[in-house]
Amino acid sequence: MIKLNAVNKSFCDTQAVKDVSFEVSEGENLILLGTSGCGKTTTLKMINRLIVPDSGSISIDGKDIANEQTEKLRRGIGYVLQNIGLFPHYTVAENIAVVPKLLGWNKEKIKSRSTEILEKLHLPGKYSSMFPNELSGGQQQRVGLARALVTDPAVLLMDEPFGALDNITRLSIRKEFKALEELKRKTIVMVTHDIHEAFDLADRICLMDQGTIIQIGTPKELLYHPVNEFARNFLASERLSLEFKMISLNDIWDLLPNLKSDGNASISSTESIWDAMEKLQSQQENKLTVNGQSNEQKTIDFNALTTAFNHYQNNQYHE
Amino acid sequence: MNETQQSLWQFMAAQSDKLFNQTLQHLGLTFISLFFAVLVGLPLGILIARKRKLSGTVLGFAGILQTIPSIALLGFMIPLLGIGAKPAIVALLIYALLPIVRNTYTGIIGVEPSVREAAKGMGMSAMQILFKVELPLAMPVILAGIRTATVINVGVATLASYIAAGGLGEFIFGGISLNNTNMILAGAIPAAVLAVFLDGALALLQKLNFKKLRKILFVLPFAILLLSGLYLIPKTYGSSLTAGFTPEFMGRQDGDLGLKSVYGLKIRTIVISDAVMYKAAYAKELDVISGYSTDGRLKAFDLTILKDDKSIFPPYYAAPIVRQSALKKFPELENVLDLLAGKITDSIMTDLNYKTDYLHQSPEKVAKDFLTAQKLYKAPRNGNGEIVRIGSKIFGEQYILAEMYKMLIEGNTHYQVSTKTGLGGTKICFDALVNNQIDFYPEYTGTGLLVLLQPEANFAKKIAHNKDETYHYVKDEFLKKFQIKWLTPIGFNNSYALMMRRKQSKALAVYSITDLKNYLDKN
The missing domain is CATH 1.10.3720.10 (MetI-like)
Known part of the structure; x- marks a missing residue:
């Protein structure tokens, strides 16, 4: 769907992006991860030509974007900014209507689609006539998302979309984001420096440093098969919590014993170890029944869980 | 209030x-x-x-x-x-x-x-x-x-x-x-x-x-x-000629008001500053202007004065006016200022003005040349006495006079001199004098009478045309009212005058204000 081939970009004397190539397939969510200054935002902005690459080619749907009219290209790509970038002189409705108007939609279509997308983002009708400065940060970011999604573009670019929010709002919006049906069909490239956010949302992660790609892979690949020291160290401080969050009970199903006990709280095996631990913490008996995929059930306690996790970890490293 | x-x-x-x-x-x-x-x-x-x-x-x-x-x-x-x-x-x-x-x-x-x-x-x-x-x-x-x-x-x-x-x-x-x-x-x-x-x-x-x-x-x-x-929206009535009068002239009995009441002159009039009026007349933007009879630009721009045949413009003899307190403070001042009395005639003044206005000589040079020719010039003594403050209005002739007085004071006394030239108008100059901001400046008898004293209209009319009566009246009244003394007149008479371009005046055969009125009535 999106294909970057040997893309380079320099600003003055510093090379911001060096020889970057990757592909994002349709419906995939690729997250560019790295510290500030690693070239991830530059890479993202080259996809909608906010920044023009010095060399290399970028194509969307097989068409080289350099050959397309820039404005037309951008109108077909949803774009969410770190600082949201809502127009302060436009109401929420007008902000959302910007791209549809540029595309020449008629009034009724704009209105019905705006209402639809706002409702999906939990912004009921009364918000549409408000100005951005009358909204909370989380609401503003939802409007920003609605603005990017209103024309239902196939590609969505997001530059630190939750960066301007406080931690609590950030988590709740992220949750909504994950649950949003509109997003599941889209090809998304997103930039973040937040490791947990990346692992939480990504199909694949592209780890960057000093303008080059260090490693591209699924979260699990990054966790268990880092290509070099940098990739290993990058995740080191968060490793354990990432693993707890990444590994589902399904992953360790075979390693779990069945302790046979009734009347416990239950959890689905698609949940992560982290979720299971949280549930166990809140239980009196310290026991939990896991509902497996083929209607199997296993009852576990804290000990059983950590032992299974250790086994799994060892297996992964030695694979 | x-x-x-x-x-x-x-x-x-x-x-x-x-x-x-x-x-x-x-x-x-x-x-x-x-x-x-x-x-x-x-x-x-x-x-x-x-x-x-x-x-x-x-x-x-x-x-x-x-x-x-x-x-x-x-x-x-x-x-x-x-x-x-x-x-x-x-x-x-x-x-x-x-x-x-x-x-x-x-x-x-x-x-x-x-x-x-x-x-x-x-x-x-x-x-x-x-x-x-x-x-x-x-x-x-x-x-x-x-x-x-x-x-x-x-x-x-x-x-x-x-x-x-x-x-x-x-x-x-x-x-x-x-x-x-x-x-x-x-x-x-x-x-x-x-x-x-x-x-x-x-x-x-x-x-x-x-x-x-x-x-x-x-x-x-x-x-x-x-x-x-x-x-x-505002439109004045049209006429074949255009007049440019200074704001001061517009409001004076011996100005536009007199032209209307005595001559019955009806001319399209615009209000303009003295500084640009002559040039505008020369450039044919204006046909008739209200100038001063000794102005050097008269010569420079080849303008001619229309005869005031019903004599509405009173004489304006120039003389220094000095605050009494200044005369006490500077005992030698009066004699020095009187050195210039009677020395400058109309034609000399016009010539001196011409030198500054048209030949662009500095007022200082013009003043020095004149004093040297009159054998009045003495090198400055560089005294360290008290400072005499000379004022002047904002036109050429006053600058020259101020320079002459400066040289005379510096050459003949040990006083120091500071000049405050270019004070915007009669009122500003006079207020500066009354309020002890300057010690003296050259003023004109007609202005003293009609602008500063403003006596009852009929009385003013009666004496305004007599040079000596006017001088004595203003001298007495100024002493009484303002404790300001008129010294002996310098000699020249700088009265208001209506002027036209010499060529146009000839072409239209307009030589006096009455001619002008008749011409305007016909055309």
Whole structure:
């Protein structure tokens, strides 16, 4: 769907992006991860030509974007900014209507689609006539998302979309984001420096440093098969919590014993170890029944869980 | 105080027609120039916001234009654009430019970068970004610039009367020349009210929210154009010749009022400053002007004086007037000043004026040459006595006289001298003298009588035409009223006179004011 081939970009004397190539397939969510200054935002902005690459080619749907009219290209790509970038002189409705108007939609279509997308983002009708400065940060970011999604573009670019929010709002919006049906069909490239956010949302992660790609892979690949020291160290401080969050009970199903006990709280095996631990913490008996995929059930306690996790970890490293 | 107020209202009521016209002209001038300033300034501001490298140069240049004194700027305009509305509008435009350009630039570069990026990222074209995002967001700042420019323009537009563009300045400067406080206030108060009102109105506009602002922005250009049109409403009656009279001349019995009542002269008249009047006559912008009989420019621009055959212009003999207290403080002063008494005749004065006005010799050189020729010049003693302060009005002859007195005092006494030349008019000069800001300045008997003393009209008429009676009357009255002494007259008579270009005068066979009236009645 999106294909970057040997893309380079320099600003003055510093090379911001060096020889970057990757592909994002349709419906995939690729997250560019790295510290500030690693070239991830530059890479993202080259996809909608906010920044023009010095060399290399970028194509969307097989068409080289350099050959397309820039404005037309951008109108077909949803774009969410770190600082949201809502127009302060436009109401929420007008902000959302910007791209549809540029595309020449008629009034009724704009209105019905705006209402639809706002409702999906939990912004009921009364918000549409408000100005951005009358909204909370989380609401503003939802409007920003609605603005990017209103024309239902196939590609969505997001530059630190939750960066301007406080931690609590950030988590709740992220949750909504994950649950949003509109997003599941889209090809998304997103930039973040937040490791947990990346692992939480990504199909694949592209780890960057000093303008080059260090490693591209699924979260699990990054966790268990880092290509070099940098990739290993990058995740080191968060490793354990990432693993707890990444590994589902399904992953360790075979390693779990069945302790046979009734009347416990239950959890689905698609949940992560982290979720299971949280549930166990809140239980009196310290026991939990896991509902497996083929209607199997296993009852576990804290000990059983950590032992299974250790086994799994060892297996992964030695694979 | 109550009495002044009363008579101010009376004055304004009596002159309400004029006042109304001047106010309309004033508003018109302000808004025409504002309209063009926006037309030029807004794109310029946008341009330098796009090409930031230019911003330093453009803003710097606009800033320099802003610092040119308004009178000088108006002066520069005359050779290029003549007199009247055109140069005034251009000058006002130049003053209004800086705030508009600067605020447009500041407003646009002040737009949040993320908002601009969002607009770009959503696929707006450069023009769409400018008109839908940047300009609307910069609008409060741009409006603030327009507001500043408007207030500046209301102020500077008072000076437009100097170059015959009308406006409330006619009353203000006429009043200053004529020592008529009511006239000054009749111009100054409406000007101030206009400034405050427009400032307030634009402040309201600035505070409106985006939604309302958007609608009003469509109306604003039309409103400005409409207000600009006000300039065209006041019209004086037409005549085949055009006269340019100074504000002072306009309000004097021995001026325009006398021309109307004694001669019955009906001529299209515009009000103009003395500084540019002669040049305007030379450049055929004006046909008849109210000049001074000893003015050097008479010779320089080949003008001729129309005979005052019904003698409405009283003689104006020049003499230094000195505060009594200064005479006590500087015992040698009177004798030194009297050295010049009777030495300068009309023709000598015209010649001296010609040297400064046309040959561009400095008043200092002209004064020194004359004193040397008269064997009156002595090298300065560089004394360290007390300082004598000499004042002068703002025209050539007074500068020369001030220089002569300076040299005489420095050569003959041990006093030091400081000169305060170029005091704006009779009232300013005289007030400076009364309030002990200067010690003496050269004044004219006619002015002393008609402007400063203002005796009852019939009495003034009776004595005004007799040189000696006038001199003795003002001498006695000044001593009594102001403790100011008139010294012996210098000799020349600088009275008002109507002038025309010599060629035109011959061509039309107009040699006297009565000829002029007859010519105008026929044509």
